Amino acid sequence: MRMRRLLGVGAAVVLAISAGQASAQDKPTLSIGYVDGWSDSVATTHVAAEVIKQKLGYDVKLMPVATGIMWQGVATGKLDAMLSAWLPVTHGEYWTKNKDKVVDYGPNFKDARIGLIVPEYVKATSIADLKTDDGFKKKIVGIDAGSGVMLKTDEAIKDYDLAGYKLQASSGAAMTSELGRAYAKKDPIAVTGWVPHWMFAKWKLRFLDDPKGVYGAAETVNSIGSKGLEAKAPEVANFLQKFSWDSKDEIGEVMLAIQEGAKPEAAAKEWVAKHPQRVAEWTAK
Template structure:
């Protein structure tokens, strides 16, 4: 009887210890939002997610959403984080509405820029030049409605008195139309940004913006929900450290995806090839 009792107590202790280990190992799944069609958003988010999964031990669910929904999701806690907050200008309105409901972990990319982009072969040098040039068919090819660059382009059309129509589409549709026009050496003007793979593929330039509608260089920031610090403290620490060293570094991932690699595969391969950089972010 005594032996039986000892065995029962021992079994209970083992089970309790096992349950304790299981609880200690259990980590919540994190929901991270990104804008599908934004090459930098896709590349940055997938690399960050791969690091969080591999090195920090969290399951990550990536949610492709529109810009406004991404901000709203983080502000309400339905999304734990996003790595695509363009500040201070492009997403200035979203930041003003939500700054008390989110946590800014700082930039993951510096020297970002938005504006109107044309091929180098066209004559226009400034946004104001579009007013007199009829070769563009009074049209600017845009991306998804509601994104920061689209809101600023609506303002630019008014401020410069262009009388142009802003055509909403997607990042992929915009680059497709740009590519078609480029192949025919036709005038075309699109909304765009740096970092983006299209600058490696074609010879392009930003139109000068003397009225500073689009602002100067910006940063792309990582922003989390108010609950993230307590929900996943290691991830919050990682987001403070995670930053691309240059446009060429993120460009390696963007180009791989553009050339047909699946985003998760491109991210996994980049993480495997750059252990020292990953270590800097996660130590």
């Protein structure tokens, strides 16, 4: 009789373990798109994926894609989600085209913006102040020619009558390198930039005021899901509704770690381990 009881208990344990394994295996793998060249997209997506894997039990496949393909992927259901939708302006055309084919789970970053950025030690407070030059050598250090912030800076040079100013096209990496060199010497410098970006975690910077509104108002970075996500992974849909960064410093911690050499997966795991309370807030039912 005793042996029969032991066998019965053992069988129950095996069944319970098997049921748990079957439950985990029954959860589908989720595909999430991101833009590899955007430091905020990389950081946000990898942290979200880590939480989904660790706390919600879903396998996640991350897909580095171009912006248009990212939107198309979610709209057609080939991707389950993305966390890099700049709204309402930057990705306005994508939203207008696809809004009936996707689900907007709300902002994961609420004060995204583009504009001209200077170190805090610089005297200028407004774009108009650049007219007095004050050591800027009539140069604004830019990023890739044709990008949104570069086109807006061409407008700003005209609208603020910055006669003689040259917008220097380069790349995101070249821009931050030049900013770093000037910062070390406390030289005046103005660069094109945006928030969220890791440079705000590394240096003390600020946007120049834009009273003419050339660069537009602040935007949000939203989490967007496919129409089928809620039925496919309801816990993940609930998580995306709650997931958001408190500030540029919070996401900046992850972006800076990646910039300084950490693999995105490792930086995400470290951040999740260091901030259990924030993760608990995001995954609460």
